[in-house]
Amino acid sequence: MFPSAFEYYAPKTLDEVYGLLAQYGDEAKILAGGQSLLPMMKLRLAAPSVLIDIGSLGQLSSATETAEGLSMGALMRHKTIETSHWPHYPLLRETAPWIADPLVRNRGTIGGSLAHADPAADWGAALLALGASVQIESRDRIRHMALEEFFVDLYTTALEPQEVLTRIVIPVPATAATFARYLKLERKVGDFAVVGVAITVSLAIDGTVAQAGIGMAAMSGVPFAAHQTESLLVGRQLTPALIKEVSESASQEGDPESDRRGSAEYKRSMARVFVERGLSQILQQWESTQSA
């Protein structure tokens, strides 16, 4: 299977990318890891007449960690994140191994995943839980935007045709005692989520929740942040009773659709199970650090 014919450019600088975007407008598509775009082009679901391969923009392939947070280049591959160690951001390493399979993870990028905006994507859920924002650049301006605003609709983002997603920025968590889980139900290994739940919780010394993030995959038409449930957690002591309460709340958030992966009712029920399971594991982990 072959894509329709296209012209291929592999610019070495962002300036060249902007030049090509200005020249070709929305006839052009950016190619990052190609693990969503190329399959779609082979199926002729997409047929751009120009591909701009940003794979040689080295400055977008690395991360910098500061006291304020972690700034990740859009071209960082899923595999690189899986094997990196950022102790303040355990959710990244929890999530990465659940994406696709090891071969796809060797090519696919975090920026490509966000720009593709599949509501079932794992990075969408995880980065919403982490309160991430994105940096978007074009020839004339750099803008920053909360990830939640970036996701506009099914497969639709706030990116304009002349813009490139360059960085993903995660703010440093409220406390050093930050725990995370990513729980995902898949029909078969390597598949997109039936439901995915990303949880990150930062605890104060006395065990009260200082900060909580819960992101959900496949629970809405866009990757979804369960703010109501997050706010039920904050300021309270993490206990089995609270966990029960918030998992009920989580299953009522979102707006899942019945599809070939499962009924809406099943998805809600799995969201409840995952929030309960994930928070219980986090509570246990915290308790074991206390007794140690």
Add this chain to the structure above:
Amino acid sequence: MESRKEDARRMVSVTINGEMRQGLAEPRTLLAYFIRETLGLTGTHVGCDTTSCGACTVLFDGEPVKSCTVLAVQADQHQIDTVEGLETDNVLHPLQQAFWDNHGLQCGFCTPGMLMTSVALLQKNPHPTESEIRHGISGNLCRCTGYVNIVKAITDASHKMQKEPAEV
């Protein structure tokens, strides 16, 4: 047709199995087809052609990837390794020998991809557990063996390679 125009094609140079090779490719030519049809190395198989099965796995700068989902032009000036590069001087690579010894293949269609993924797996993690092997090969589908003998073969090779470290 426009796509057939000679000037739509460009020269792609790769170092494949240690050898410099080049050939013309349209931008839309996928790496798997470039390897098979232009370079004539048919050991790399195309199974699903939809990024699902891993039969087309090759090493791209040392990392296993699905060559049906990479453009040949993206491989220009890069290093590719295929199943043909595994044996040296008519001696099978320890993984190939282990697949043979442990009945790690039946029809053999998935085998080139399985081998390339396993080569990279053992390079990164010379002593994988069964679970690490199963996760490591989870992008490679096999319709015949049920995986049990594939896992056995990779385990066997990891033991043998420990004793006599092999190149690749």
